[in-house]
Amino acid sequence: MVALGQCRQRRILRFAPMPLTLRAPDDFHVHLRDGAEMAAVVPHTALRFARVLVMPNLQPPIATAAQALAYRERILAAVPRGTRFEPLMTLYLTAATTPEEVQRASASGLIHAVKYYPAGATTHSEHGVTDLRRVYRVLAALENSGIPLAVHGEVVDPEVDVFDRERVFIERVLIDLLERFPGIKIVLEHITTREAVDFVFAGPERLAATITAHHLLMNRNALFDGGLRPHHYCLPLLKREEDRQALVRAAGSGNPKFFLGTDSAPHARGAKETSCGCAGIYTAHAAMELYAEVFEEAGALPRLEGFASTFGAAFYDLPPNPDTITLARTPWRVPASLPFGDGVLIPFRAGAECRWGLVHER
Numbered sequence: 001m002v003a004l005g006q007c008r009q010r011r012i013l014r015f016a017p018m019p020l021t022l023r024a025p026d027d028f029h030v031h032l033r034d035g036a037e038m039a040a041v042v043p044h045t046a047l048r049f050a051r052v053l054v055m056p057n058l059q060p061p062i063a064t065a066a067q068a069l070a071y072r073e074r075i076l077a078a079v080p081r082g083t084r085f086e087p088l089m090t091l092y093l094t095a096a097t098t099p100e101e102v103q104r105a106s107a108s109g110l111i112h113a114v115k116y117y118p119a120g121a122t123t124h125s126e127h128g129v130t131d132l133r134r135v136y137r138v139l140a141a142l143e144n145s146g147i148p149l150a151v152h153g154e155v156v157d158p159e160v161d162v163f164d165r166e167r168v169f170i171e172r173v174l175i176d177l178l179e180r181f182p183g184i185k186i187v188l189e190h191i192t193t194r195e196a197v198d199f200v201f202a203g204p205e206r207l208a209a210t211i212t213a214h215h216l217l218m219n220r221n222a223l224f225d226g227g228l229r230p231h232h233y234c235l236p237l238l239k240r241e242e243d244r245q246a247l248v249r250a251a252g253s254g255n256p257k258f259f260l261g262t263d264s265a266p267h268a269r270g271a272k273e274t275s276c277g278c279a280g281i282y283t284a285h286a287a288m289e290l291y292a293e294v295f296e297e298a299g300a301l302p303r304l305e306g307f308a309s310t311f312g313a314a315f316y317d318l319p320p321n322p323d324t325i326t327l328a329r330t331p332w333r334v335p336a337s338l339p340f341g342d343g344v345l346i347p348f349r350a351g352a353e354c355r356w357g358l359v360h361e362r
């Protein structure tokens with residue numbers, strides 16, 4: 001018995017990796033919402049990330065520099081006292097956006113991207129642009145200012161199969177955009193396919209991509225696992241296993257064109273569990289822990305810091321963060337639900353285990 005006990009202990013020592021201390025990471029794609037809902041989710045993000053690129057798809061959208069700066073103040077008011085946290089703001093590109101607005105955004109020093117949603121592509125995208133030709137002057141202003149265009153890369157053509165919309169976007173829109181504006185910096189957000197991985201690898205240096213934890217952890221089977229799973233529904237949709245594997249290879253490759261963007265997108269339980277549910281998966285409560293799981297499984301833990309903490313900052317011309325976080329192999333159970341304004345939200349992995357824990361928050 002004693003020998004067996006010792007043997008077990010040795011196995012645990014051999015297989016449990018050391019705690020992992022990383023330069024504080026940044027999340028280059030997050031939905032923080034507003035009001036009481038925002039107050040419920042900001043602490044999860046601020047414990048893990050030093051800076052976050054805040055998506056502007058509120059209702060009404062954050063479409064002007066003045067709106068973005070006011071939203072930034074509301075976010076800062078929701079940050080736990082004593083936590084240094086920097087929201088990097090974005091503008092929602094609409095047909096009414098002007099080059100002057102881009103100049104105001106750039107002059108503020110607090111707005112770091114313009115977000116392009118093809119109208120109708122996802123949650124609160126109805127104010128997005130239908131025909132990019134209408135905003136060519138704005139894209140030229142972005143090219144001059146150096147502010148990146150963050151792109152929701154899916155076509156909205158109802159003739160195109162929903163699982164093909166990212167691939168077709170690359171063919172029909174992205175290639176032309178990169179050629180027409182040879183100085184524009186583009187981040188293809190939340191990529192989901194092997195084709196997107198290949199395209200970004202092969203593309204110019206000014207083209208990068210964010211990758212979510214949920215697209216690294218799941219394939220589309222998770223949408224129908226024993227029944228319909230609304231909490232695994234997000235846009236772009238989960239794809240095939242071969243696509244997931246391509247994403248894992250890209251994230252763990254050490255190539256600085258691929259960096260962290262959770263696309264954590266909270267919705268109230270009732271808005272997900274209904275006959276026509278909203279798209280969005282909430283991962284902010286366990287974001288770094290989930291990425292650590294993926295990188296560990298891929299044998300790429302030494303490359304997590306680049307993906308999470310340095311590549312995105314370098315692309316956005318930001319200095320590295322001075323502080324650190326520490327993760328360890330301390331399993332914990334995710335709550336079945338979390339408070340969210342007047343209601344609750346169902347977090348990713350609700351009621352199940354997370355292998356990695358956060359042992360030193362920011």
Ligand code: NCD
Nearest residue numbers: 031122123234235265279280
């Ligand atoms: C996002 C949301 O809920 O705001 N949903 C999602 O499925 N990712 C919008 C988006 O980023 O597409």
Ligand code: ZN
Nearest residue numbers: 029055263265
């Ligand atoms: Zn998003």
